Each structure stands twice: as C-alpha cells, then as structure tokens.
Amino acid sequence: MSDDDAQTPESLFQAPPLAEQERMVEAILFASAAPVTVADLHARLPHGCDAPAALSHLAKRYEGRGVRLIRVGDAWAFRTASDLAFLMTRETVETRKLSRAAIETLAIIAYHQPVTRAEIEEIRGVSVSKGTVEQLLELDWIKLGKRKQTPGRPVTFVVTRAFLDHFGLETPRDLPGLKELRAAGLLESTPSPDALPEPEGDAQDDLFVPSPPEEPPV
C-alpha cells in the first residue's frame, strides 16, 4: 500500500497494522482445508491488507519451527517440518514368532560358530533359504565372520552382541550344552544302539574355542 493510497478516502477503512494482518493470515491458513492463494487472502482480509508482506513475516516467524509456511504453486499452506515427518507415522509393531527354519539356523550358528552355509545345510539336512539368513542378518542376531581358510574361502556366520543381549547370554559359551539339554528333557532320544561315538561329545568341547575377534568375551 503506497502512501498515496493511504491518503485517499479509503483511509476510512484503514487496514489493520501489519502484525494484525499476520495474525489474520495465520488463522486463515491454519483453518483452511487447502492452500490459499494471495488473491484469496486479499478477498478475505479486511480492505487494504498486504497479504504478501504478512506472508513473508509469517514465514520468518515459523522458520525453524515444527511447522513451516510453504508455497504450493501460487498458494500458501502450513506443513509439518520435513525433519519431523517421522512423528506423523505411527508404527504399530507386530511381534511374531521366528520360523522354525530360522530358529534352527540361528541355533546352529550359535552352537557351531563360525559356521559356513554349507555346514549349516549339512547339519539341518536341508538347504538354507536366502530369506532365512537375510532375516537373521536384519534382526542383527548374526553377522558375517571371517572367511574360512578352505577351498573357495566360504564366508562364515557368527552371532552378534545383539543376539547375546536378546537371549540374555553373556557369551556364546553360556548356551546350554547337549548334556544340559538332555537333562532338561529337551533331548529325549536315547543314544543310537550302534554305540557310535556321540558326535556331540567333542563337538561341544571345541565349539566356541575359535570365537571370532569381533566377539570379545564380556
């Protein structure tokens, strides 16, 4: 609004002070269901208001706030600050039991680490799906260990600190051994009548000896 305009008879309907115009624009934009154009603001504000000036003051006021005044085409609207977008999603967390395949794979890695995929498959007697390993990696319960010094240098898997935390173990050595499992009634089988040497006997002894350097004892 120029000085000249202010002198005209229109001064009877003098525009409110800019601070008041800013309040008005703030309220209109807040309550509006869609972005509001400058023309629309002028139509709604009292005569003589300077919507662009009010908008620019308002934009400054909301700088760095949780909501921002933004321009959408030729219209204006309040929007959540983009860095706070995460507050606008409400995560519903669904807890599911790990699949049997995943539990068995995890158990083998925990008891035999560092262990290759081929070794896991040998123990499980079935192939390990890519999804199962990926799931365990995503859960941060297993990670890649050192490559095995055998032909093909296959990668090995070891359990993580997060795994130990989740299962309340201080070290992988705290996993109950087969004897304890049997004592707890979890292993109900009797040893084979052939009296073959029980494979677990020595397996347990050196199970966790070559723990990888990433897993220092707590």
Added chain:
Amino acid sequence: MSDDDAQTPESLFQAPPLAEQERMVEAILFASAAPVTVADLHARLPHGCDAPAALSHLAKRYEGRGVRLIRVGDAWAFRTASDLAFLMTRETVETRKLSRAAIETLAIIAYHQPVTRAEIEEIRGVSVSKGTVEQLLELDWIKLGKRKQTPGRPVTFVVTRAFLDHFGLETPRDLPGLKELRAAGLLESTPSPDALPEPEGDAQDDLFVPSPPEEPPV
C-alpha cells in the same frame, strides 16, 4: 549397576533438547484437528520427552497469535483466536440448530454430571425424549457415565472432551457460573418432599471426581 552402567543407557536414549521437543509437539498438534492427550504425545515423542514442559513453552509462544494452544481436559489443540472469527465465514460449519429441550438437557448434564435421566426429568419437570438424548450422544457431547450405585443402578450421563472442545472449556469446572450455582444450592438434588424420596442421594459429592478413564484429570 556401576556408575558407568547407569550412564550408558541414559546417553543412548537421551531425550532431545526441550526446544526440539517443543517443535515436535507443535508439529503433532498442528497436524491434528482433534485435541491430543498428553499420554498420546508421550507415546509419539521420542523416549524421555517431557510433554507438559514442551506444551507450556509452546502455549507461551502462541500467546496473542492468530492461532492459540488451548487445553481441553487432558488434551491439547491449536485453535484459531476467537477474535478472528469474522474472517472464517468460509470455514463456519452449519450445525443443526439444537432444540430448546436439547440445549436445556445438555446444560443440566454439564452442570449436574453424572446425572440420571430421572434427575434430568425432575429438574425440567417433563420427560426427556429419546431423540434429545440421542442427538446429544450423536454430537459426541455427552456419553454414558458410571451406573449410579442406587436401586436399579440407573445409567448416568456425563459430558465429553468433544463438548469441552466445542465450548472452549479446559475442564467441566470452567462452566460459566458453576460456582455461583453451587453456592446458591441450585445444583443440589433436593428430593421432593411429597413424592417418594428420590434416589439420587450423594449425586453432588462426586460431581466431577470419578471421571471415567477416558477423561483423566491432567
């Protein structure tokens, strides 16, 4: 737990600075048309945030603005300043005109809550039509309160958060003239001396105290 241990989890989940919490609360409340409870805010904010402190800072920031932070029971919302209502003709919601009976019934429920239908009828001297109660329930301005511990265990009615929100009341205690009415003894249910004694008994003692779980005092 050693001192070291005690400090680790805190630093891991340290709450954001209060200024940042204020921005977050601002964003959440701005994005919602309905009031948001403090419990809801805590559920959505990062761990360790102090919603009441952030709210009180935020309320100060918006003092005198075109948009105000207002309290509705145990919830908070942004609302346009009432002196700017004249700008909002486009947003004005045409509400169905309430009948005189509905308005009186609403007032009686607000001032006498929790109140039974029989008590409303005793005050108005006329039976309350089903439609009136239904209309108020539909508007979400009243809801069923606890049953009265009197013979027949009649249901009671109380006002809702939406009622407080609609009429700009922080709590039911802010109803206009409530104190004067109480001082004048006009909120007491004096049993009619000739008819059978009315079953209300201690109706007034627990006027706003046993607010149902949805409306806990802030």
Added chain:
Amino acid sequence: MDGFEGPLDLLLTLARTQKVDLRAISVLALARQYLAFVEKARELRIELAADYLVMAAWLAFLKSRLLLPPDPEEEGPSAEDLAAHLAFQLERLEAMRKAAARLMARDQLGRDVFARGEPQGVERARRVTYTATLLDLMQGYARLRTRDDFRPFVMDRDGVFTMEEALERMRPLIGAVVEWTDILSFLPQGWNADAARCRSATAATFAATLELAKGGGLDLRQTDTFGPIHIRRRP
C-alpha cells in the same frame, strides 16, 4: 400449549408475571394463576396433556392445604415445605436455563474458533519384529541333534568291497588261472593295507569265487583248516 415445555415451564412463565424474585414468590397466588389458566383452557376446549392436569390437581391440593390451618395429626411434609420445594424447583429450572444460555453464548468450535482445516492424518506403518526365546533356540537345536540320533543307519561304503564288484573283477581273470592260485592274490589294489578293507575285499572275493564255482567255471581247494584257499580254472 405448544409453547410450553411441560407444567413446570408453564408455572415458571406464570411466576414471571408476579415480577418478584422467585424466592419471594407467592406459591398460593401461583397455584391460583395456574388453576385459572387450566380453567381457561378448558373453556376454550383446548386439550391439555395429562401431566398438566396432574399438576393442576396437585396445586389444588396444595392451595387447600395452604389455606387451612395445619392439622397436628397429619404426618409428612407441611404445606409450607411443599410450597418451598416448588419455589426451589422453579428457581433451579430458571437457573439451568440461564446457564444453558451462557453456555451457548460461548465461543463455539466451528463457529467462532476453528480447528486445523487440513489435518495431516497419522500414517500407520506396520512393522513386524520377530522374537524367539532361549528355549526356542535350545529346542530347535535339540530337535536337530535328536534327528541326527535317529538317522537311519547307512553303511560306510568306503570300506566295503561288494560281492558284485568282486564278481565283475574275477570273471575276466579266471580264464587265465590254470595253476592253483591263492585267492588273496586276486584282491584289488589298495585293499590290503587296511585290515578292515582287506577283510571286506577277501570276503567279497571268496563269495564271488563260490558263485563262479557254482556256475562250474572254476575249482576251489583248501588243504587244511584255516589254510589258504586256492582256485584254478576248471579244466
């Protein structure tokens, strides 16, 4: 009668004509006004709802009680108590009407104050977390090892020389065996060193020679118990 919300509302309207504070109202006069009103309605053949008539009957009773000296024999509330309660009811109804008016005069949402016009819904993001207990882990591992224990017994074929293999090996050879020869010299290469492999190869070769003898292709002889077994082509 359409304008009235029941007999109490009618009474309140009549009471206002007395132009005094409701607390100072003459209930006797009010009863007379009400009864006169009802009488007038009857003359005009306006049908009155039952509750208006009930109120009229009650007020007629109250009027007579107020006019008569109190009966000391009578129990229950006095006429003055009843009149006072009626005055209280009227005052309370009026108070609630005023309160209702003040309530409706407040700034109302959607009329005077406004909520966010473009609310941003909270997006629901579903996240699935998987869980397992140490017991699951132990049971899973136990299950695997249990399965191992029950694995069907499979012969270790590495240390076994079968009779079929021995037969295949012997058939082309026997044509050249003219002299008596120890069958141990027919064991395949590399099966002598290890005792178990040697036993298996010997047994298989012996069984194969028996089979060939049965078919009439060769002769067998053993000169003394546990002595070496010799074979030759049947002449």
